Each structure stands twice: as structure tokens, then as C-alpha cells.
Amino acid sequence: MRINKQSLNEKIVGLIMIFVAVLWLIPIYFIVINSFKDLRGVVIFTEKFPDSFNFDNFIEVWKVSGFPQLFMNSMIITVVSVLGILLFSSMAGYKLSRNGGKGAHFLILYFILVLIIPFQAIMIPLVKLLKDFSLIDNRFGMIIVYIALQSPLAIFLYHGAVKSVPRELEDSASIDGAGPIRTFFTIILPLLGPITTTIIILNALWIWNDFLMPLILITTSYKKTIPIGTTALFFGRYANKWHLGITAIFLATIPMITFYLIAQKRIIKGVTNGSIKG
Amino acid sequence: MKIILNSKKTKETALWLFFVGPIFILFTMFFFVPIISGIVYSFTDWDAINSDFNFVGLKNYIFALSIDTDFVASLGRTFYLAFFNVVLTNVLAMLFASALVSNFKHNNKIRTAIFLPNVISMVICGFIWQVMFTKIIGKFGVATGLGFLDRSWLGDPDTVLFSILLVSLWYGVGYVMTIDIAALQSVNESLIEAASLEGANGWQTFWKVKLPVILPTVMVGVFMNVSGSLKMFDLVFSLTGGGPGRASELAMLNVYREAYQFNNYGLGSAKAVILSVIIIAITIFQFRITAKNEVEM
Numbered sequence: 001m002r003i004n005k006q007s008l009n010e011k012i013v014g015l016i017m018i019f020v021a022v023l024w025l026i027p028i029y030f031i032v033i034n035s036f037k038d039l040r041g042v043v044i045f046t047e048k049f050p051d052s053f054n055f056d057n058f059i060e061v062w063k064v065s066g067f068p069q070l071f072m073n074s075m076i077i078t079v080v081s082v083l084g085i086l087l088f089s090s091m092a093g094y095k096l097s098r099n100g101g102k103g104a105h106f107l108i109l110y111f112i113l114v115l116i117i118p119f120q121a122i123m124i125p126l127v128k129l130l131k132d133f134s135l136i137d138n139r140f141g142m143i144i145v146y147i148a149l150q151s152p153l154a155i156f157l158y159h160g161a162v163k164s165v166p167r168e169l170e171d172s173a174s175i176d177g178a179g180p181i182r183t184f185f186t187i188i189l190p191l192l193g194p195i196t197t198t199i200i201i202l203n204a205l206w207i208w209n210d211f212l213m214p215l216i217l218i219t220t221s222y223k224k225t226i227p228i229g230t231t232a233l234f235f236g237r238y239a240n241k242w243h244l245g246i247t248a249i250f251l252a253t254i255p256m257i258t259f260y261l262i263a264q265k266r267i268i269k270g271v272t273n274g275s276i277k278g
Numbered sequence: 279m280k281i282i283l284n285s286k287k288t289k290e291t292a293l294w295l296f297f298v299g300p301i302f303i304l305f306t307m308f309f310f311v312p313i314i315s316g317i318v319y320s321f322t323d324w325d326a327i328n329s330d331f332n333f334v335g336l337k338n339y340i341f342a343l344s345i346d347t348d349f350v351a352s353l354g355r356t357f358y359l360a361f362f363n364v365v366l367t368n369v370l371a372m373l374f375a376s377a378l379v380s381n382f383k384h385n386n387k388i389r390t391a392i393f394l395p396n397v398i399s400m401v402i403c404g405f406i407w408q409v410m411f412t413k414i415i416g417k418f419g420v421a422t423g424l425g426f427l428d429r430s431w432l433g434d435p436d437t438v439l440f441s442i443l444l445v446s447l448w449y450g451v452g453y454v455m456t457i458d459i460a461a462l463q464s465v466n467e468s469l470i471e472a473a474s475l476e477g478a479n480g481w482q483t484f485w486k487v488k489l490p491v492i493l494p495t496v497m498v499g500v501f502m503n504v505s506g507s508l509k510m511f512d513l514v515f516s517l518t519g520g521g522p523g524r525a526s527e528l529a530m531l532n533v534y535r536e537a538y539q540f541n542n543y544g545l546g547s548a549k550a551v552i553l554s555v556i557i558i559a560i561t562i563f564q565f566r567i568t569a570k571n572e573v574e575m
Contacts, residue, residue: 010380014377017388018388020392024394025391027409030409030414042413043413046414088301094297116562117558118558120533121316122313122316124316125311125319126308126312129307129315147301148307148308149309151305152305205396209400211401212512227399231516246409252402253398253402256397257397257398260394272457
């Protein structure tokens with residue numbers, strides 16, 4: 001009897017949560033259905049399900065806005081930055097973890113500054129600095145900045161993960177004649193898989209979706225990433241052209257939603273690992 | 279002997295340079311140096327037009343805090359919004375998380391839906407909700423007889439902050455909820471059973487048994503939320519642009535405009551320093567509280 005009552009309670013709570021989930025998806029639903037309408041349909045019958053699925057908006061936005069270029073920029077900037085973060089932070093995290101001591105302790109505190117001091121503190125000088133290096137309005141320049149600013153947290157996570165790798169591994173590798181650098185890349189790094197996945201997921205989501213950095217660093221339109229490119233379209237060419245603006249929004253969300261649906265379990269795990277250990 | 283020692287030391291130094299050197303240099307160049315130069319610029323009249331600048335002492339700080347009422351107002355607005363955002367996000371997230379750790383068979387799908395906004399860029403979320411506020415919610419109100427829904431949500435100074443809060447909740451609850459679910463699942467079953475044998479109800483079990491165990495993890499969610507709320511920018515940029523007038527201009531948007539719209543880099547730097555000092559103070563305060571909590575536990 002008690003069990004029945006409990007499962008009934010669970011069902012009622014479950015139904016409420018289904019309602020919440022539907023509520024959460026409503027905005028996405030309206031963006032999707034309005035992508036298939038013409039301007040009149042969007043403005044007058046925003047809430048209606050479209051009579052027919054018309055792909056004109058997609059063709060227009062895809063061709064005219066240079067969407068493939070935006071996509072490629074986002075892809076290249078995200079992938080190269082994440083690779084750079086992985087390389088530099090795993091190396092530093094390893095060394096700092098294995099050779100502790102005063103120097104290592106000081107360096108970790110130095111890197112942790114990035115968790116305390118917000119980005120706005122460096123926003124204005126950063127633009128000037130990159131100008132001086134001729135790295136402003138430059139995708140490579142932005143990648144460097146992402147690596148510099150996102151690595152510290154990853155160093156922190158690697159620093160913790162390396163502790164659980166037994167030291168005997170290095171000792172036996174050293175007896176076999178492998179140098180420290182080779183030992184790190186062939187023996188230690190492959191063992192850090194789980195935390196590496198977490199770092200990839202957190203940084204990929206963050207860099208792909210970042211808006212402020214490209215907003216202040218990139219001005220040329222063919223160098224823009226998806227969030228900033230879509231924003232430029234929405235306020236620029238497609239201002240008042242709601243049907244095209246909405247289609248651009250929909251297109252902008254597709255890559256990440258696809259990634260989410262494919263890698264969902266890993267993303268959820270990455271979020272929880274990143275916050276429990278970070 | 280001495281030579282061997284020396285070469286060993288050299289080798290160790292080379293290894294440090296190899297492993298830690300690259301990121302140390304990048305971090306110093308693109309994080310530490312800009313912090314220092316930002317502080318220096320905040321005492322100058324540097325702008326986009328003149329390449330050279332003069333030191334003006336505390337003038338920028340005095341101007342920002344006592345003459346520029348818009349900046350002070352934007353700070354107040356930021357705290358106000360951050361307060362409600364942090365409280366409501368965390369309460370809702372914990373409620374949802376508690377509901378979703380049951381055995382209900384659709385829990386995973388529900389969680390997928392509520393987390394979804396997090397994978398979308400926040401600036402895009404702002405556009406999505408611009409469509410909702412201007413094209414959908416009003417019509418829904420007319421159709422259902424809920425006339426109060428049919429109003430200018432983003433154009434009215436009285437409702438615009440509420441609208442931003444709504445979108446911020448829609449965006450942020452899923453992330454904190456995910457952390458809370460993991461925390462709740464980590465609570466030892468036998469603790470809960472023991473509490474229930476003692477006759478504790480669900481409410482008591484939550485406050486007396488579960489919450490103390492999960493508090494450190496929950497606090498991580500709260501902290502991320504606090505600093506995220508104080509830095510809120512993307513969403514306001516695309517949803518309202520700070521308007522109507524300056525009714526929804528948050529501190530970050532004010533700093534951004536000072537620097538990149540009005541080209542006052544010196545004054546912008548001073549404002550950025552002020553905002554940063556506030557965020558740093560709150561962060562350190564939070565670190566202290568958790569450190570204290572952990573000691574007590």
C-alpha cells in the first residue's frame with residue numbers, strides 16, 4: 001500500500017515535470033516553425049503551425065549570409081583552441097603535480113587568478129595589446145587568447161587527475177630508458193582520458209558559444225563566428241526581416257543542439273565533473 | 279661531480295621550461311600584463327582619437343562613482359537582478375533536481391529538455407526570446423483571455439528586468455539542476471533509510487540529511503551563478519540592448535559602451551576596475567564562507 005502511494009506521488013511529480021519540460025521547449029518550437037514561413041506568415045500568424053514547409057529562407061540565409069563561412073570559423077577556432085588548451089594544460093598540470101614544492105604552489109596560485117579576476121578587467125587593454133602585435137581582427141590571435149585564458153582551469157583539473165596516476169609507471173619507464181617527455185606523452189597522457197573528455201566538452205561549449213571576445217576582437221565579417229555573425233545579421237541585413245532573422249537563429253542553434261543530442265551523456269558528465277572537482 | 283650536478287639541474291630547468299613555460303608565457307602576456315595595463319589606463323584620459331594620453335589621477339574613478347549616475351544605476355540594477363537570479367535559479371534547480379531523482383521513466387528526457395538552452399549561445403537565446411516576447415506571449419494572452427500578458431514586455435521599464443530574469447532562469451536552471459542531481463545521487467542511500475526509519479518526512483530528510491551532505495557541491499553551483507549574474511552581458515545585448523532608454527543597462531553593458539561606443543578607454547578602464555574589484559571581493563567572500571563551512575563539517 002505504501003509503495004503504491006509512493007509510486008503514485010512519483011507519477012504526479014513526473015507529470016508536472018513533463019509539463020515543465022514542454023514549457024522549456026516552447027521557445028525553440030516557435031523558432032523552428034517560423035523558419036518555414038514567409039515574412040507575412042511570421043508577422044501575422046506567428047503562433048500558427050505552417051501550412052507548408054518552405055525552405056526559401058534557409059536557402060537565402062545559407063547563401064547570402066555566408067553561413068558556411070561562419071560555421072567553418074567557429075569550427076576552426078573551437079577545435080584549434082581546445083587542442084592547444086589540452087596540450088599546454090596537460091603538460092603544465094603534470095609537471096606541477098609531480099614536482100610540487102614552493103615554486104609549483106606559487107605557480108598554481110598565479111594561474112588561479114583567472115578564476116578570481118573577471119574578464120572585464122582585461123577586456124580593454126587586451127584589444128590594444130593585440131593591436132600592437134597585429135593580432136587584432138585575426139582568428140589566430142583569438143585562438144591564442146582562448147588558450148591563454150582557458151588553460152588555467154584545465155591545469156587545475158589535470159593537476160588533480162595526475163595525483164591518481166601511480167608514480168611507479170614513470171619509474172619503470174625511466175628504467176626502460178624513456179625520457180620524461182616521451183613518458184608523459186606515451187604513458188601518462190593516455191591515462192588522463194576521463195578528465196580530458198571533461199575539459200574538451202566544457203571548453204568546446206564555452207568557446208563555440210562565446211560572444212564577448214569575438215565582439216571586441218573581430219571586425220571583418222568573413223572572420224566572424226556563428227554567435228557574432230548571427231547577431232550582425234539580426235541587427236543589420238535582416239533587421240525587420242523577421243523570417244530571415246528567425247531562420248538565422250535556427251541555423252545557428254543546429255550545430256550545438258546536434259552535438260548535444262549525440263554527446264549528451266558526456267556533456268552532462270563533463271558539467272558535473274567540472275563543477276565537483278573544480 | 280659538480281659538473282654532473284649542474285647538468286642535472288640544467289636538465290630539470292629545461293623540463294620546467296618545456297612543460298610549464300609555454301602556458302606561463304601566454305598567460306602572463308594575455309592575462310597578467312593586461313590587468314596591470316588596465317589599472318594604469320584607468321588613471322589616464324586615453325581615448326580612441328588621440329594616441330597619447332595624460333595621467334589624470336583619480337578623476338575617472340570620481341567621475342564614474344559620483345557624477346556618472348548611469349554607471350552607478352547600472353551597478354545597482356546588476357546587483358538587484360543578480361540577487362533574484364541567484365535565489366530563483368538555485369531554488370528552482372533544487373526543486374527540479376529533487377523531482378528528477380525519482381524512478382519516473384521519462385526523467386532523462388525531461389532533464390535533456392531543461393538543460394537544452396545551455397548548449398545554445400546566450401546571445402542567440404536573447405534573440406529567441408525577443409521573438410517570444412514581441413510575437414508570441416501577447417497573442418497567447420489575447421487567445422486565452424489572460425489580457426495582462428498582452429503588453430510590451432521589453433519596451434516597458436517596469437517589466438524589462440523581469441523579462442530578462444525570466445530568460446536568465448530559462449537558460450541557467452538546467453546547468454545548476456544537473457549539478458544538483460549529481461549531488462543528490464551521491465547521498466548515501468542508507469542515510470536516507472535511517473532517517474525514514476526514525477520517522478523523518480521528506481522535508482526533514484532533505485534539510486537535515488541530504489542538504490548538509492551536498493552543500494559543498496551545491497555551493498559550487500551558487501558561486502558560478504553569482505559571478506555569471508554579475509557579468510551578464512550577452513543576453514542583455516541581444517534581448518533589449520539595454521533599453522528602453524537605459525532601463526535594462528547592466529554594468530557590463532555600461533562598461534562596454536563607455537569603451538567601444540563612446541571610445542573613452544581611460545574611463546572605461548576605471549569602470550572595469552571598479553566592477554572587477556566588486557566581483558573579486560564577492561568571490562573571495564564566497565571562498566571564505568565555504569572554507570569555513572567545510573571546516574565546521
